[in-house]
Amino acid sequence: MSKKLLHKTQQVYLVFSVAIFIVVAPLFYFFSQKFYIENTDETLILYKTEFIQNSISKLKENDIAVWNSYNTRTQIQESIGLKTDSLFYTTYFNQVEQENEPYRELNSPIRIQGKLYTFSARVNLVESEDLMTSIALLFFILILLMLLGLFIITKKLSLSLWKPFYKTLRQIEDFEINKKSQPQFSATKIEEFNRLNKSIENLIQKNIVIYENQREFVENAAHELQTPIAVFKAKIDTLINRSDVTQGQSGILSSIIKSIARLDRLNKNLLFLSKIDKNQFSETHTFSIKELIENQLDFFTEQAKQKNIKIKTNLKGVCSINSNIGLTEILISNLFLNAIRHNVKNGEGEVNISLSEQKLEITNTGSLEELSQKKLFNRFSKSNSSEQGNGLGLAIIKKIADLNNWEISYSFSDNLHFFSVRF
Amino acid sequence: MKLLLIEDEAELAKSIQEYLNVNDFVCEWVSNFSEAINKISIYNYDCILLDLMLPDGNGFDILTELKKQNKTDGVIIISAKETLESRIEGFNLGADDYLTKPFHLSELLVRIQALIRRKQFNGNNKIVFNEIEIDILSKVVTVNDEIIDITKKEIDLLLYLIGNQKRVLSKAAIAEHLSGDMADMLDNHDFVYAHIKNLKKKLRNSQCGDYIKTVYGLGYKWQNE
Known part of the structure; x- marks a missing residue:
């Protein structure tokens, strides 16, 4: 199935954009997520470093409960037996929102007044999810805008770029070799189209010359x-x-008389x-x-x-x-003569002529086979070589109809041949 | 009757001359423009048969020359050229009839007869053959002074047969004469038989002589018994 050139281009663009989107969107998400978590981890380490630098030396064992009550993001707990820092994901129940929320947490072993504790700091990841959604949305809008822009630009550009092409096309479509009017191609700014026009012009010129020669011949x-x-x-008139x-x-x-x-x-x-x-x-x-x-009618009757x-x-x-x-x-x-000539040989033959305001239809009985639509109106195409007709009748009919832009058609049904002319 | 045939094709000219000379016609023949001009300025003809394409000139110029010399000779153009323009130009220049080649000699003969009738009798157009009388203008045919019921086409056929009396007329020639412009499309000449049969019957019914003879295999002939 053929499509318009523009649609083809746009289709390719669309496929390309969707493919890019499908490949890039998860990658984009993955990397953003990765960078965000790395960032969060750095923040958590920073909390710990700050705590060790600023607070740990002043903090007494008795103050731990107070410290914990003032800080929500960092807590000091009984040691859980860690030897090194551990970063992990977890969830906490949010009293305000009444739901579990994802967190990134750092657990780290510390010593307060010589005793082993676990320092834990956490960052809520809900924000990061919101951020991700916003970024994804932004990304989506961006792609959409680009696509839309691409569509509009291609369309506008194609229309103006291909304008001479369509003009040429229309002229070729309207061209008929037996009519006097020849297509006039105007010069364009695009070399390829100029070449196209030039070659078509040459082609048409050559064909017209050939056609003219043939017609003249x-x-x-x-x-x-x-x-x-x-x-x-x-001579025959004299001879007879x-x-x-003699009789022979x-x-x-x-x-000879018949043939002549x-x-x-x-x-x-x-x-x-x-x-x-x-x-x-x-x-x-x-x-x-x-x-x-x-x-x-008299003559035909x-x-x-x-x-x-x-x-x-x-x-x-x-039908004026x-x-x-x-x-x-x-x-x-x-x-008329066609309908009579190709009718059944002995009796029972019929020719019906009906005329409405726009249409003349002639129906006749005849051979029980449909005639070949393709060759019917060609010169010297005869369904049966032994027939008397010279094979030009329908060609003449077609030529006259074409000249007047009348539509001539043939159909076959119920063993009847229908010829109709729409004026 | 004096006729002048201006035709460059010798073989055709010979046949035309031969066919026409049997009647009370005298048919002179010239094959080029200058000879034709000579002849028309010296003599008067009842009818000139003029071919348009001559080796040394154009037939139309002969028509102009005739006009210039105030000649009233009847002219039938016989030409292979068949365009509306050439017809119109021919008639405008004073030709009386236009017959396109190829034609049957019998057709040419009845055209000449019709032209001479128009020129000479000034409207009183009656053709008489023994007991048959045909009034061409009023289209009335009487046999033994009794009007017979006859169609236009049958009158046409009757005139054609009488005009070409003693000649064998092929079915094709009769068909072409009767169908006129349609002739180029007709490939079946059987309808001639029906017309001949009807005409024969009508003539026989009015005690007319049986002049229409069938010439075996070839056609028909009008002959005085």
């Missing part, structure tokens, strides 16, 4: 063929009028396609599709009769449009 070829076909046709044509020869002549008619048609249709490409049908009028269909096909019409809308009348006529008659 088809046009010229078809055009040049007109005269030999004209000679051919004229000769009195010495007339059979051959008959198939087909060749003629094919060539005219090719010429017609290239004429549409050359935009020779730019004149437009406002007219009604309904009227157009009604005008042509006549054609349909040959194959015993029934034509049913349901012209609800008038603005376009080239000639082209629209050709589009509709091609659709």
